[in-house]
Amino acid sequence: MLDVFLPQSCVGCGRAGARCCAGCAAEMAAAPARRLPRPSPPGLPDCWSATPYEGAARRAILAYKERGAVALADVLAQVLAFTVLTALAGTGGGWARGPFAVVPVPSARRASRGRGHDPMARLAGLVTRHLAAAGLPAEPWAALRQARRVSDQAGLSSTQRVANLAGSLCVPRGAKSPPAPSVLLLDDIVTTGASLAEAARALRAAGVRVPLAVTVAATRRRS
Incomplete structure (x- = not known):
């Protein structure tokens, strides 16, 4: 509503x-x-x-989430879709010539309630449309759910983040069957890779391959 009634400005500049x-x-x-x-954590x-x-990407992600x-x-989804196409071109990406599923890493339930929306679920739907428009046989699959609560990741080392997230995601019994044998995993930021590795573990346990994860941004690691 604020976007409708107030003058808009670019979040980046x-x-x-x-x-x-x-x-x-x-x-x-x-x-x-x-x-x-x-x-990199095991299974990433x-x-x-x-x-x-950093820069415009950091400001846009924070404003969106x-x-x-x-x-x-839609801007963030276009950036993600372009990154997916670049990754497939750079790696061969033969698995993407057949049907594949687009799966977002879910937000914690309390975070989604606080934000009023699930930011990655929205992006995954838009990314799927952009990939389909580019001729790729992508299908959305909102498969992952929180299996248990986790602690705040802020301040944790990479090893502690892996331990904190271990077993925290699942594909519930009775969930919709995978629409394809391979999964493209989406998230907004990669820092230590623990969230993506845990998501990939849960999806592999459901019987699908996870050859690629794509994010809008990557945190620069400091020694």
Whole structure:
């Protein structure tokens, strides 16, 4: 409602106009690349991101997730879809010539309630449409659920994050069957890779392959 009644400005640079101007959108999509955390947790799929978690990308992700700026969803989805296409071109991506499922890493239930929406579920639906428009046989599959509560990840080391998340996700019994044998996993940010590795473990336990994970941004690791 605020977007309707108040003058809009770009979340990336502050210029009046669209919520994300063409220049900031181009900045976010300028350098898709494989960005694996070091060290990578066991079971992490090949991991690509559009950009480091800084600048326009950082501001856009925070505005979308934490401040309800859902008007940014399609811009972020286009950035993700472009990164997926770049990753497939760079790796061969033969598995994507057949049907594959697009699965978001779910937010914790309390986080979704606090935000008023599930940001990754919304993005996954839009990414699926963009990939289908590009001729890829993508289908959405909101398969993952929280199996238990986890502690706040802030301040935890990579080893502690893996332990904190172990067994925290599942594909529930009675859930819709996988629409395809392979899964493209989506998240907003990769830091240590623990969330993506746990999501991949739960999906593999349900009998599907997880050859690729894609995020909008990757946190730069500090020694």
